[in-house]
Amino acid sequence: MKDTTDLSRTTGTxxxxxxxxxxxxxxxxxxxxxxxxxxxAGVSLAHLGDVRRLFDGVPLGRVRLALPGGPTGMWLLALCLVAAEEQGLAPDELNGTTHEERPAATALALRLRGDLTAYASASLPLWSFRTGTLPGSGPSAAGEGEECAAVAALARWRETREESTDRQGLADPYLWPSVRQSLERLADAAIEGDCLMEATLDCVRAGVTTGEWARTLRAALGTYEAPATSPRETPGTPSRAPSAPHPFPPRGGRHRAPAGVR
Incomplete structure (x- = not known):
């Protein structure tokens, strides 16, 4: 990922x-x-601060992004949208593609994909979706001690994100909800069937982390077990491997903010 970013900075690709x-x-x-x-095999992105550093010096209005899809496809696009917002770009100016490496197979995966594509259709005319592997490659592995440093940096982020300059998209501190309020809105949207994208954008602006966003959806939507492959498949029918439980299960149950979230 570092090589890809540096190439964009130096050659204008x-x-x-x-x-x-x-x-x-x-x-x-x-x-x-x-x-x-x-x-x-890739970069760790825990919150908006990580994306700010990643795109430092990269004019997002002049590049075409390629993002992974899957369980956090919506979250990653929201991170990029808020980073572009901070560069003065409107949503309809962000250009890119979400790559779905495996077709959505669960009810909740379809929900996330449906909400994401509905939002993109309405607000992101330059955004598209493609089935296939995301192009490019990241570092083969993190260096020794990098994860410990990232855990410490994450703790500092959580301590300081209530400051308006560290969260909320560098905007008016009264304009966006707090961390707790944004997570509660996300849970309510999940339970009530509202589009998850707007609530996810508020989470990004508030300084919510990747794990907090995902845990909130798990708490709000209950437990999911993928259906087993039918033993009566007819000969010649392409077999389907049993799916692992999806990180974000479908609806059921009320939300409580993750422990430690203010």
Missing amino acids: AALALVCDAPTRAGFDPGEAAAGAFGR
């Missing part, structure tokens, strides 16, 4: 692939996933 590590794509903050997963 029009394409920039946001290659994320597996914990980010699955909805985990640094320190929450299995050992060795942090920073492997």
Whole structure:
């Protein structure tokens, strides 16, 4: 990812692939996933501050972004939209593609994809969706001590994000909801069937982290078990591998803000 970003800065190339590590794509903050997963084959993005640093010096109005889809496809696009907002861009000026590496198969995956595509259709005329692997590559693995440093940086972010210059898109501190309010709005939108994208944008502006966003959806939407493959599939029918439980299960149950969220 670093090479891709540097290329954009130095040569003005029009394409920039946001290659994320597996914990980010699955909805985990640094320190929450299995050992060795942090920073492997991609960059870790825990909150808006990470995206600000990543795009420092990159004019988002002059590049075409390529983002991964999946469980955090909506979250990653929201991070980029707020970063572009801080550069003075309107949503209809952001150009890019969300790459769905595997077609959505669960009810909730379809919900997330449906809300995302509905929002893009209404507000992002230059955004598209494509089935296939995200182009580009990230670092093979994080260096020694990088995850510990990221966990410490995340703790500092959580301590300071209530300051208007560290959260809320550098905007009026009374304009956007607080961290707790934005997570409660996200949970309400999930339960009531409202589009999740607007609530997700408020979460980004408030300084919510990737893990908090994902945990809020899990708490609001209950537990999901993927259906088993039918043993009576007819010969010649393409087999479907049983899906793992989706990180964001479908609806059911009320939300409570994650522990430690103010």
